[in-house]
Amino acid sequence: xxxxxxxxxxxxxxxxxxxxxxxxxxxxxxxxxxxxxxxxxxxxxxxxxxxxxxxxxxxxxxxxxxxxxxxxxxxxxxxxxxxxxxxxxxxxxxxxxxxxxxxxxxxxxxxxxxxxxxxxxxxxxxxxxxxxxxxxxxxxxxxxxxxxxxxxxxxxxxxxxxxxxxxxxxxxxxxxxxxxx
Numbered sequence: 001x002x003x004x005x006x007x008x009x010x011x012x013x014x015x016x017x018x019x020x021x022x023x024x025x026x027x028x029x030x031x032x033x034x035x036x037x038x039x040x041x042x043x044x045x046x047x048x049x050x051x052x053x054x055x056x057x058x059x060x061x062x063x064x065x066x067x068x069x070x071x072x073x074x075x076x077x078x079x080x081x082x083x084x085x086x087x088x089x090x091x092x093x094x095x096x097x098x099x100x101x102x103x104x105x106x107x108x109x110x111x112x113x114x115x116x117x118x119x120x121x122x123x124x125x126x127x128x129x130x131x132x133x134x135x136x137x138x139x140x141x142x143x144x145x146x147x148x149x150x151x152x153x154x155x156x157x158x159x160x161x162x163x164x165x166x167x168x169x170x171x172x173x174x175x176x177x178x179x180x181x
Contacts, residue, residue, distance in 0.1 A: 023063075028055035028175075041065040046155075048072045052178035059171040067160045069174055070129070074149040076156050077179035081124060083164055083172040088122060094148050094179050121166075125159040 023043055025034050031050040036043065043064045047056065052073060078091045078099075085106040091099040103117040117123065128135050128146050131153045135146045150156075164172065 023058055023060045025059075026057045029053075032056075038064060042068065044068045044070055046070045046072070049176065049178065053176070055173060055175040057171055057173045061170070063165065063169075065165070067164070067172075069158045069160075070155045071158065071176055071178075072155045073176065073178040074152075074154060075179045076126070076176060078175070078177040079124075079126075079158065080175040081158075081160065081164075081172060082174075083160075083169040084167060086122075086163065088117075088124065088161065090124070090126075091177075092126070092148070119163075121163045122161050124161045125157075127157045127159075128154060129157055130154045 023036050023038070023045070025036055025045055027034055027047070029049075029051065032054050033048040033050075034056065035046045037046070038044075041064045043060075043066070045056070045058060045068070047054070047069065049071060056069070058067075058069075075094060076092045077094070079089065081088045087104040088101065089104070090101040093099060101117060101123060102114055103122050104112050104114040107113050128150055130146055130151055132151075146154075158174070160172065
């Protein structure tokens, strides 16, 4: 039943943008929920994570210009994005300070090489969307940070980094941990 509802939501979400490609999303946990909407060159994968720890795999034949994952969480202790040979890991501590962003890449021998990225092209944009407005909380964000835990009804929006769009990646995975679970 859940699979049928998920498929219907994905088909409807894929049609919302007219000629936008369909995006297939598989969640790691059966009690999490997802909807996908596409419009004006932007896809939003909206996830409600019941337990605060989870993951997803999203697949598409072609991606819109912007891909946003909206996590309905009140914090984000850990975030990991994987596509191709790239893994990007970050988070936001319970004090609201961002964790250092780490970039891991497989070399031609299959060994993992990790470092702090030297280019902004690897940084996802992370925004806290609160009931009274939007405040940046991501690794590159400057200025005011919202108090944690975020207020009830908030979400974190993660826009995939520009590097994701450089090649034709058929899929990406995203894993998250909310410290207020």
